[in-house]
Amino acid sequence: MNCRGVSRRLSAYIDNELSPGIKDSVEEHFNSCIACKKMLSDLKAISGAARTLPSLQMPEGFKKRVMDSARDRNRKTIAVSGLKLKAAFSGFAFVGAAVVVFLLAGPKAPTVTPEMTTPDITAEIGNPAGEQSESLDFTEDPTLKIESFPIPEDARAIDFAINDSSILNDSLKIDNYILPVIEKTDENINVNVQF
Amino acid sequence: MESSTNTRNNPKVTDKELMELIQAGDERAFGILVERFQDRLLNFVGRIVIDRETAEELIQETFLRVFSRKASYTPDYAVSTWIYTIALNLARSELRKRKLRRYISLDFIKEEIDAELPDKIDLRAESLSPIIEQAIAKLPEDYKTAFILCDIQRLPYQQIAEVMRVPVGTVKSRINRARSMLRDKLKPYKEIYHELSRGIPQTISLY
Numbered sequence: 001m002n003c004r005g006v007s008r009r010l011s012a013y014i015d016n017e018l019s020p021g022i023k024d025s026v027e028e029h030f031n032s033c034i035a036c037k038k039m040l041s042d043l044k045a046i047s048g049a050a051r052t053l054p055s056l057q058m059p060e061g062f063k064k065r066v067m068d069s070a071r072d073r074n075r076k077t078i079a080v081s082g083l084k085l086k087a088a089f090s091g092f093a094f095v096g097a098a099v100v101v102f103l104l105a106g107p108k109a110p111t112v113t114p115e116m117t118t119p120d121i122t123a124e125i126g127n128p129a130g131e132q133s134e135s136l137d138f139t140e141d142p143t144l145k146i147e148s149f150p151i152p153e154d155a156r157a158i159d160f161a162i163n164d165s166s167i168l169n170d171s172l173k174i175d176n177y178i179l180p181v182i183e184k185t186d187e188n189i190n191v192n193v194q195f
Numbered sequence: 196m197e198s199s200t201n202t203r204n205n206p207k208v209t210d211k212e213l214m215e216l217i218q219a220g221d222e223r224a225f226g227i228l229v230e231r232f233q234d235r236l237l238n239f240v241g242r243i244v245i246d247r248e249t250a251e252e253l254i255q256e257t258f259l260r261v262f263s264r265k266a267s268y269t270p271d272y273a274v275s276t277w278i279y280t281i282a283l284n285l286a287r288s289e290l291r292k293r294k295l296r297r298y299i300s301l302d303f304i305k306e307e308i309d310a311e312l313p314d315k316i317d318l319r320a321e322s323l324s325p326i327i328e329q330a331i332a333k334l335p336e337d338y339k340t341a342f343i344l345c346d347i348q349r350l351p352y353q354q355i356a357e358v359m360r361v362p363v364g365t366v367k368s369r370i371n372r373a374r375s376m377l378r379d380k381l382k383p384y385k386e387i388y389h390e391l392s393r394g395i396p397q398t399i400s401l402y
Binding site (some may be wrong): 062063 | 237247347
């Protein structure tokens with residue numbers, strides 16, 4: 001082993017941190033190299049001098065200070081945990097209460113009653129054949145949308161007519177169409193469909 | 196019951212056994228652990244941050260973290276490694292903060308460190324300690340940490356590697372480099388530190 005290799009390993013040699021084989025090589029080098037041996041002596045002395053440095057000591061009350069702080073922090077942690085638990089419990093309780101209230105007093109599921117159905121147009125305008133007409137029940141059948149409402153052939157597109165007050169006043173709007181006003185006569189009746 | 200001092204000095208009560216007691220909620224065991232490590236940590240952290248007041252605060256925080264995170268300790272590694280690692284992380288964090296705000300805690304310490312080492316070599320061996328402290332304080336942080344853990348804390352290389360989270364080879368290199376740098380810095384005092392290394396009693400305080 002050359003001087004460079006030995007000088008890199010001097011401290012590990014001093015601290016007995018070299019493997020036996022490398023340690024032997026280093027010692028063998030010392031037999032023929034005074035410079036490395038001197039350096040070894042200096043580094044040993046530096047290490048030894050550092051070990052004689054005066055030891056610093058904590059003041060008397062340090063342990064008590066740490067213990068008090070630990071207790072204090074522990075208390076705060078418990079208090080915060082308690083608050084979190086309380087908050088979580090309150091949250092759950094609130095949600096639970098809200099669910100109960102909703103179930104008891106909230107809007108009931110829509111049920112179909114004859115009163116809620118759209119008036120039977122054909123019945124109102126008369127059904128000479130006396131057959132039971134099909135009512136437009138928008139609540140029961142969600143697929144039944146306004147698009148399915150029979151649009152008269154003479155209905156006009158509302159796209160550009162929306163600002164026409166006369167149209168709005170005089171006509172019935174259903175989606176994008178303006179239905180013509182049906183004059184009340186003996187045979188028919190104005191139809192007002194409300195949603 | 197055994198007094199805490201006796202418990203501290205009783206090799207039968209190992210650090211790991213103390214940690215087990217602390218994990219079981221034994222407050223007294225925590226007090227013993229504090230007694231056992233407080234001076235060692237002061238001699239370590241105090242030389243890293245070079246400010247006693249800050250060092251005491253960091254060590255207090257180290258123990259508080261040990262207490263609050265006691266459940267996370269596993270006996271796979273030494274208690275001292277765990278505690279030194281926490282302390283070193285806090286000290287490094289403090290140094291980073293100082294760099295950020297370009298702050299040195301006490302001016303007189305800064306002046307002392309920045310001052311050139313005296314040329315005179317007619318010092319008595321007892322008077323060399325502050326000069327050695329000054330030379331150590333001037334080492335680059337990683338070299339200084341490895342040197343203190345080795346030559347002042349007397350930890351084995353493997354444990355130093357675990358504390359610093361570097362390979363053992365890196366520790367070997369850093370310790371060797373630190374000692375070589377100190378040798379260069381203390382060249383005018385060669386005979387004195389050789390004398391000192393032979394064990395002259397010290398009375399000088401670092402601060």
